[in-house]
Amino acid sequence: MPPSLFNKKKSVGTEYPEELQIETTNRCNAKCNFCHHPFMKRPLTDMSDSLFEKIIKQAKEINPKFILPFLHGEMFLDKKIFDRITYINKELPTTKLSLFTNASLLDSERLAALSKIQNINLIHCSLNSYNTADYRERVGLNFEVTFDNIKELVRLNKERNFAKEILVSSVEFGKENKVKNKEYNDKFTKLITENIPGATVKVGYKYNYLGKIFSFRKFRNLRCQRLRTLCILANGLVSLCCMDMDGEYILGNANEKSLLDIYNGDLAREYRSGKKAKFIPCKQCNMI
Numbered sequence: 001m002p003p004s005l006f007n008k009k010k011s012v013g014t015e016y017p018e019e020l021q022i023e024t025t026n027r028c029n030a031k032c033n034f035c036h037h038p039f040m041k042r043p044l045t046d047m048s049d050s051l052f053e054k055i056i057k058q059a060k061e062i063n064p065k066f067i068l069p070f071l072h073g074e075m076f077l078d079k080k081i082f083d084r085i086t087y088i089n090k091e092l093p094t095t096k097l098s099l100f101t102n103a104s105l106l107d108s109e110r111l112a113a114l115s116k117i118q119n120i121n122l123i124h125c126s127l128n129s130y131n132t133a134d135y136r137e138r139v140g141l142n143f144e145v146t147f148d149n150i151k152e153l154v155r156l157n158k159e160r161n162f163a164k165e166i167l168v169s170s171v172e173f174g175k176e177n178k179v180k181n182k183e184y185n186d187k188f189t190k191l192i193t194e195n196i197p198g199a200t201v202k203v204g205y206k207y208n209y210l211g212k213i214f215s216f217r218k219f220r221n222l223r224c225q226r227l228r229t230l231c232i233l234a235n236g237l238v239s240l241c242c243m244d245m246d247g248e249y250i251l252g253n254a255n256e257k258s259l260l261d262i263y264n265g266d267l268a269r270e271y272r273s274g275k276k277a278k279f280i281p282c283k284q285c286n287m288i
């Protein structure tokens, strides 16, 4: 009988990702005008149960600090999402979860299910606007519905304490005009602090998705911290990082190879070996 893959100690020389980011679905119901998703070239699909379970079984050996059950898309469009995160809780009882959502689908049924999930470190609600008209233009959804969902999420969390932190964020306004930017960011921050006490608020950097989306934020030649995360697309291909939405820079195929073999493959190690300017597509990326 072969030795168990999942009981051995971490092997010397093997590198381990800190986080696994798993795209259980790549569908999205929003059309954010700062995001590449509306132009994404990959077919819309959900991850198969067999692949998801295979990944979680391997995660027992990797023992990541965090699992992020989303990548490109809205995680609550996955009809099986609660079964999947419950399965993570069961198989990896010490691994923390970070969730990211546009919050538009967090109705009472989903909130009740969410409140039963264990080990939630963060629920990041990506709101991206401070009023109805702007939200319609920036995100393409109904502001009042999303805002009320977030308020109810924070209220319920105060009552049941299922998530360590709830963060409400906006991508910065994103124009070169610094005064307008500040005005926008201040209005967003004020709206959240005054109306949703208990939530953390953040206005974040606008990313350029490998140069495919305009951002005035410039390239900085650093070592990329995103490479500590292994990003598994819905079809099992492991992509370079969360900026590679089209899946053009593939490190391996989780249907065929183990996640650790992919993370320790020549290509993945090469990307981790130096600063961004050394690599395509990193030299076009403004991720910090």
Ligand code: SF4
Residues within 6 Å of the ligand: 028, 029, 030, 031, 032, 035, 036, 037, 038, 072, 073, 074, 102, 126
């Ligand atoms: S930012 Fe998120 S919610 Fe908005 S279009 Fe992109 S994937 Fe969808």
Ligand code: SF4
Residues within 6 Å of the ligand: 210, 224, 225, 226, 227, 240, 241, 242, 243, 244, 276, 281, 282, 283, 285, 286, 287
């Ligand atoms: S620098 Fe490279 S690895 Fe890092 S986010 Fe950008 S494209 Fe991805």
